[in-house]
Amino acid sequence: xxxxxxxGLQVSVNTDAGAVEILKGxxxxxxSGETHAIMGPNGSGKSTLAYSIAGHPKYSITxxxxxxxxxxxxxxxxxxxxxxxxxxxxxxxxxxxxVSVSNFLRTAVTALRGEAPKLRTWTGEVKDAMEALKMxxxxxxxxxxxxxxxxxxKRHEIMQLELLKxxxxxxxxxxxxxxxxxxxxxxxxxxxxxxxxxxxxxxxTHYTRILRYIKPDFVHVFANGKIVxxxxxxxxxxxxxxxxxxxxxx
Amino acid sequence: MSLLTTNYLTPTGREEAWRFTPLKRLGGLHDGTxxxxxxxxxxxxxxxxxxxxxxxxxxxxxxxxxxxDVVMQRVREGAHNVATLTIAANTEVAETITLSRxxxxxxxxxxxxxxxxxxxxxxxxxxxxxxxxxxxxxDVEFVLAPGSNLTFVSLQEWNTGSxxxxxxxxxxxxxxxxxxxxxxxxxxxxxxxxxxxxxxxxASCELLGVYFATEGQFFEHRMFVDHKxxxxxxxxxYKGALAGQGAHTVxxxxxxxxxxxxxxxxxxxxxxxxxxxxxRADSVPNLEIETxxxxxxxxxxxxxxxxxxxxxxxxxxxxxxxxxxxxxxxxFFNEIVTEIGDAVIQDRLMDxxxxxxxxAGS
Numbered sequence: 001x002x003x004x005x006x007x008g009l010q011v012s013v014n015t016d017a018g019a020v021e022i023l024k025g026x027x028x029x030x031x032s033g034e035t036h037a038i039m040g041p042n043g044s045g046k047s048t049l050a051y052s053i054a055g056h057p058k059y060s061i062t063x064x065x066x067x068x069x070x071x072x073x074x075x076x077x078x079x080x081x082x083x084x085x086x087x088x089x090x091x092x093x094x095x096x097x098x099v100s101v102s103n104f105l106r107t108a109v110t111a112l113r114g115e116a117p118k119l120r121t122w123t124g125e126v127k128d129a130m131e132a133l134k135m136x137x138x139x140x141x142x143x144x145x146x147x148x149x150x151x152x153x154k155r156h157e158i159m160q161l162e163l164l165k166x167x168x169x170x171x172x173x174x175x176x177x178x179x180x181x182x183x184x185x186x187x188x189x190x191x192x193x194x195x196x197x198x199x200x201x202x203x204x205t206h207y208t209r210i211l212r213y214i215k216p217d218f219v220h221v222f223a224n225g226k227i228v229x230x231x232x233x234x235x236x237x238x239x240x241x242x243x244x245x246x247x248x249x250x
Numbered sequence: 251m252s253l254l255t256t257n258y259l260t261p262t263g264r265e266e267a268w269r270f271t272p273l274k275r276l277g278g279l280h281d282g283t284x285x286x287x288x289x290x291x292x293x294x295x296x297x298x299x300x301x302x303x304x305x306x307x308x309x310x311x312x313x314x315x316x317x318x319d320v321v322m323q324r325v326r327e328g329a330h331n332v333a334t335l336t337i338a339a340n341t342e343v344a345e346t347i348t349l350s351r352x353x354x355x356x357x358x359x360x361x362x363x364x365x366x367x368x369x370x371x372x373x374x375x376x377x378x379x380x381x382x383x384x385x386x387x388x389d390v391e392f393v394l395a396p397g398s399n400l401t402f403v404s405l406q407e408w409n410t411g412s413x414x415x416x417x418x419x420x421x422x423x424x425x426x427x428x429x430x431x432x433x434x435x436x437x438x439x440x441x442x443x444x445x446x447x448x449x450x451x452x453a454s455c456e457l458l459g460v461y462f463a464t465e466g467q468f469f470e471h472r473m474f475v476d477h478k479x480x481x482x483x484x485x486x487x488y489k490g491a492l493a494g495q496g497a498h499t500v501x502x503x504x505x506x507x508x509x510x511x512x513x514x515x516x517x518x519x520x521x522x523x524x525x526x527x528x529x530r531a532d533s534v535p536n537l538e539i540e541t542x543x544x545x546x547x548x549x550x551x552x553x554x555x556x557x558x559x560x561x562x563x564x565x566x567x568x569x570x571x572x573x574x575x576x577x578x579x580x581x582f583f584n585e586i587v588t589e590i591g592d593a594v595i596q597d598r599l600m601d602x603x604x605x606x607x608x609x610a611g612s
Contacts, residue, residue, distance in 0.1 A: 054566050057558055078565035079574075087566075094563035098581025107577060108567035143581070144563075160567065 002069050002085060002167040002200060004030040004053075010063035011045075011052045019060065022048040024225035026064070028202075030168055035194070035201040037211055037236060040222030041244040046204045047091060049222075050172040054088040055081050068168065083112060085167030089157040089174050096144040101156065102126065104144045105163060112164055129159045133189050150177035158189035161199075168200040169193070175210035187213030208240045223247040261320060270500040270532055272468060275439050277413055279321050279359060279387050287358030291382070292333050292351045300341030301374070305331040311365070314393060314421060319443065322417050325389045328361040335376065339369025339395065346592065347376045353384035356411060364390040368398035368426075375401040377595070384412040384437065392420035394428055396450060401429045403590055407602070408437035417443040422482075424450025431589055432459035432488075434469045435602050445474040448482040448511075457486045458586045462606045463529070465494030472502040475518075477511035483545075486518035489586055491579060491603075492529035493610030501551075503535045507544060515545035522553040523582055525575075525610055572608075579607055 011023040022045045030036050040046050052059040053066055055078040066073045068084050076084065096104065105126060110116045117125075130139060133155045145153055154174055161169055171190065175183055187210060193199050203214060211219075211233070219235040220227045221244070228247050229235065260281040261268040268280075278284035294303040311332035317323060337343060353360065366376060372395070394400055400420075408414060414437055420428045434440050446455045461469045475484045490499045503518040522531035535549035556578060564574035580600055587596050 054562075056562055077571070078562060079568050079570050082566055082568035090563070090566075094557075094559045096560050096564065096578065096581055098584030099577050104564070104567075104577070107569055107573065108564075111570060111573065112568040164567065 002032045004086075004168045004200060004202075005067045006053070006064070007066075008064035009049070009052070009066060010061070011048055011059050012062050013048070013059055021062070022225055023052065026226055028220065028227065030200045030202055032167065032198045032200045033194070034218065035203060035214060035216045036218045036220060037203045037205060037216035038220045038222050039205055039208070039236065039239055041248055042206065044222045045225040046222050047172055050088055050170045050202075050204055053170060054078065054086065079111065082166070087161055087164060087166035087169040089154075089161060089169065089171045091173040091176060093145045093153045093157055095146045097146055099144050100141055101144055102140040105160070108160070108164060125163060129162045132162070132192065133159050134185055135159065151179065151182040154178060154182065154186050155189075158186050158193075162189055162193050162196070165197050166199065167197075168202070170202045170204065172204045173206065174203075175205055175207060183210060184213060190214050208236045211236050221247055259320065267319070267472070271441055271470060272439070275413070275468065276415070277359065277385060279324075279413070279415055282324060284359040284385075285357075286328055286361055287355065289353075289355065289360045290333075290362070291353045291360060291386075292349055292362060292364065294335065295348050295350065296345070298343050298345060298347065300338040300372075301343055301347060302336045302338075304334055306334050307331050311363070313391065315419065315447070317389070317417065317419070319417055321387050321415050322389045325361045325363060325387045329363040329389075332363040332365050335364075335366045337368045337372040337374045339372055341369070341372045341374075343372075343374040347374055349376060349378045351378060351380045351382075353380070353382040353386060353408070353412070356383050356385045359385045359387060362386060362388045364388065365393065366391070366400065366402070367393045368395055368400050370395040371397040373399040375403070375591075377403040377405065377592070379405050379407070380414070381407050381409075382412075383409050384414050386412075386414045386416070388414070388416040390416060390418045392418070392428060394420065394422045394426040396424040396426060398423075399427045401431070403431045404433070404442075405595070405599070406432075406434040406436055406440050406442075408440070410436070410438060412437035412440075414440045416441070417445065420446045420455065422446060422448050422450070422453040422455060425452040426450070427454045429456040430458065431586065432457075432471065433587070433599060434459070434461040434471070435599065435606065437467065437469075439468045441470040441472070443472050443474070445476070446484065447476045448479050451479055451481045453479070454483040455485070457484070457488075458589055459488040460583050460586050461488070461490040461499055462603055463490070463492050463497040463499050464606050464610055466496045468498045470500040472500065472504075474504040475506070475516065477505070477507045477514045477516065480511055481513035482511065483515040484518075485516075487586065488520045489583060490521070490531060491523040491525055491582065492531055493525035493607065495528035497529040499530075500532045501534070503549060505537050505547070505549070507537075507539045507541060507547060509540040512541055512543040513545055514547065516547050518549045520551045521582075523579065524553060524555050525579075525607070576604055576607060579603060
């Protein structure tokens, strides 16, 4: 049983015009097995929340705490947070030229497990994960995210989620840019990871359609750098009907 | 010191061709004050049929072209013979031909001339492996007859303290292809001048290279591609990394498309990765065009640091910073190193690159 606890999180980003405050005090608790959806309009700070928890150097934490099972994540380097059990599926996964997917995955799993996996077992794990996400085996020889279509990038993220077995996963707009088939395949991967590892999920999205495949236990509406309303799955339906207008101050 | 028949101009450092090179570190190779020994450090291993290696005396080995490089002029006058590798016409040499240069001495300079000649429709891969302590000035010529195909790999894995000046000049005839892969990872000062001269239509070249300079190393790669006939194609792609105080690399890519060279297709690229402060990468592409009737002509040059987004992505999967940097650097060089096509050499080079990076304190 794991708990990611975010308390009073304030985050700013450095721009040419000076530091700009993006998150204005976020409180959120995610436990193993739970799925939390964070929904909100563009520019509300959803992605900042994801990236600042993962430790992206662009963001400065100006207040609050983030702990995983009581251990302070904010004091950790980016790789230490991953080793503590955190995973971030990115909205725009980064190309790493010249580094093959298989080399990347092997390096990551070795770092996370503290030892190289047994070759035969590992090859099997990768093969199964790729098949489950309906990916061509040749994918493993391609360079990380280089020349991938939008759908391939997202499948690759979810493949990592299944292989690396984190405790808590943040999915940043994993649904964006996916057609219906790809959305279903990717969502099924998330559900598998949840069931296999009792994963806690923080699902960041702009649209409700992914919630048809990944049922949220809690829905949080995010606007102007904080959570402005919370509820169950029914809140998503309300947002579907009414949009975000009532949360976006004039 | 040999007595030269011509009174060459000694470079002062103000000439375009020498403006980046630290002349004081050349040990007198440029002004004729270097003591020249009699060593011949190059050897040939192999016995493939259709392949002949011999040393031809200077008097019998007239060079097909003049050189305007003063050091190469001295080499031509000073070297007693030309190590000549000949691949007979219509011979396809399946195994790689290795020329090993194991240099052993910094007390006097070695002047070396090498010529590699391919007969019509011959095909071969030649690797020149340079190791040891070198004080070397080297004139390498390639003569590719029509329809021939040569891949030439030169590996500069010199010990610290080595000085190596070389010209690699390829004369490429009709429908022939010349591919060179230059790797420079060792030595104190290395200055290579790869050049290609197309003399027949449909000829092509691909000049690839990687270099990694650390503290105090100076590596210069200055190429010249001369499109003097129609419908030839050239590609240049050099990648370099630098780390440490005083690491300095120079890449110059000169491409000349003469008025007669209609249908030319050329592109050159140089990318540099600056891994620490105190290092300097000079990168100068030059394109001179005398005809507009061409297929394409372009160039690009970039010099940058580690991409924070790449490192973040890798680290967010649990990979430590030093390992993430190593992956990125290996990936950066991978595109060109894999072109060598020899797993043993590729692994050795990648290990060396890892070591250079570790030394630089990633």
